Amino acid sequence: MNTSISINNLNKNYGKTAVLDRVNLQIAGGEIFGLIGPSGSGKTTLVKMIVGIDSPSAGTVDVLGKRLPNLTLLQDIGYMAQSDALYPELTGKENLRFFASLYNMKKSKLKERIAYAADLVQLTGELGKKVSAYSGGMKRRLSLAIALVHDPHILILDEPTVGIDPELRLSIWSELMLLKREHGKTIIVTTHVMDEAEKCDRIAMVREGGILAAGTPGELKATYGATDLEGVFLQAGRDAR
Numbered sequence: 001m002n003t004s005i006s007i008n009n010l011n012k013n014y015g016k017t018a019v020l021d022r023v024n025l026q027i028a029g030g031e032i033f034g035l036i037g038p039s040g041s042g043k044t045t046l047v048k049m050i051v052g053i054d055s056p057s058a059g060t061v062d063v064l065g066k067r068l069p070n071l072t073l074l075q076d077i078g079y080m081a082q083s084d085a086l087y088p089e090l091t092g093k094e095n096l097r098f099f100a101s102l103y104n105m106k107k108s109k110l111k112e113r114i115a116y117a118a119d120l121v122q123l124t125g126e127l128g129k130k131v132s133a134y135s136g137g138m139k140r141r142l143s144l145a146i147a148l149v150h151d152p153h154i155l156i157l158d159e160p161t162v163g164i165d166p167e168l169r170l171s172i173w174s175e176l177m178l179l180k181r182e183h184g185k186t187i188i189v190t191t192h193v194m195d196e197a198e199k200c201d202r203i204a205m206v207r208e209g210g211i212l213a214a215g216t217p218g219e220l221k222a223t224y225g226a227t228d229l230e231g232v233f234l235q236a237g238r239d240a241r
């Protein structure tokens with residue numbers, strides 16, 4: 001496996017509480033990897049460790065062969081957090097331009113990337129509006145555009161389609177597939193939506209800070225004798241008790 005992300009014996013404690021406990025995970029370059037698990041199981045915490053915005057209590061994270069923390073990796077990672085970090089008094093375009101300007105990009109490339117990212121999330125016609133006038137779904141879409149505006153190798157998306165209507169959700173997923181297929185991007189997605197998990201090449205089930213099971217959707221269904229991922233999820237939870 002051409003490993004893009006390697007997580008070894010990762011622990012994270014907040015005070016005396018262990019939020020992640022001995023997590024081991026290898027994510028290949030060019031795969032869509034899903035993290036699924038109940039609310040509070042540790043998905044966001046894990047994702048923050050991979051982005052490098054929070055540090056482990058123990059264990060290591062290597063991204064593209066570099067041990068975290070490593071500032072040079074910022075250019076290689078696009079991160080969409082669960083809550084939108086946008087400037088409400090700026091327009092959508094000004095937000096995109098601001099975040100894009102944090103990266104090393106020529107002016108012509110920057111313009112092209114902003115147009116591409118806005119089109120991808122179907123916000124081109126709304127870019128002149130202030131973000132304070134955006135709906136919740138529009139803010140999510142702008143956050144997604146910002147995550148990929150600098151053309152990173154790795155996209156880390158924390159519940160990217162929450163608040164987005166089914167049609168646009170489908171079109172975002174087909175674009176994620178295309179980014180993987182034609183541009184070799186590695187994409188990590190957290191989701192509660194089983195039909196999104198089904199679209200991932202591999203998934204890991206996170207529960208109480210640990211990885212309960214990992215594999216392709218097909219492998220997991222076979223292991224747990226389930227016909228769908230909902231069944232896998234329920235069975236894996238019961239087995240863990």
Ligand SMILES: Nc1ncnc2c1ncn2[C@@H]1O[C@H](COP(=O)(O)OP(=O)(O)OP(=O)(O)O)[C@@H](O)[C@H]1O
Binds near residue numbers: 039042043045046
């Ligand atoms: N900064 C923090 N300080 C203390 N506890 C925290 C902190 N961040 C997260 N936690 C705790 O860590 C646990 C895991 O939270 P996390 O946000 O990673 O879960 P999650 O699986 O992403 O949940 P959801 O699906 O609801 O987003 C929770 O019990 C949460 O309360």
